[in-house]
Amino acid sequence: MFDLIPFEHRNAGLFDFFNHFDDDFFNSTQNSFAPCRTDIRDEGNQYxxxxxxxxxxxxxxxVNVENDCMTLTAQxxxxxxQKDNAGNYIRRERRMNSLSRSFDISGINTExxxxxxxxxxxxxxxxxxxETKPLPKQITIQ
Structure with missing residues (x-):
């Protein structure tokens, strides 16, 4: 059975109140980051x-499948x-987001x-x- 475990445990001490004041604003490292939020449902004959x-x-x-491992990657x-009239940079920004997530897919028909x-x-x-059920077999007695 799974237990409910909070992502972060905070003590409610008198002097602890302002220690976490700027966590959400500055995106503190205490906040956990999942590469991509994933939900998996069991619908009987499929996930x-x-x-x-x-x-x-x-x-x-x-999405790549190798052996019993499925890997999801995105980049x-x-x-x-922005340049001025002379072609000089006023602002130039580059950003790259990438993520990778792997799943065990043993028991899945990958085809x-x-x-x-x-x-x-x-x-x-x-x-x-x-599921392959063994066929009934008659055993002959000798």
């Missing part, structure tokens, strides 16, 4: 994985520049995995392998 990838386009996302590059990307959410339907 449905939904990964939130805001800011990425479909062309920037790759986004953005360049913006039938389907994926779609809409409104920043990658949805993957991953059918389970069919």
């Amino acid at each position: 449905v994985l939904e990964a939130e990838l805001p800011g990425f386009s479909k062309e920037e996302i790759n 986004h590059k953005e360049d913006s520049e 039938k995995i389907t994926a779609s990307f809409e409104n920043g959410v990658l949805t993957m339907h991953m059918p389970k392998n069919e």
Whole structure:
């Protein structure tokens, strides 16, 4: 059974109040960052994985399967520049976002995995392998 564990434990001491005052504003390292928020549902004969990838386009996302491991990677590059009339830079910024996430997909029929990307959410339907039941066998007595 899973226990509910908070992301961060804070003591409610009198002098502890201002220690965390600027955490949200400065994006403190105490706040945990998930590469992409992922929900996985068991729908009986398949799993449905939904990964939130805001800011990425479909062309920037790759899903690779090797053995029993599925790896989701996404990479986004953005360049913006402003020049004056003489062609000198007034401002030039470069930004790159990338993420990688791996999943154990043992028990999944990898040949039938389907994926779609809409409104920043990658949805993957991953059918389970069919259980092979041993056939009844008659044993002859000698």
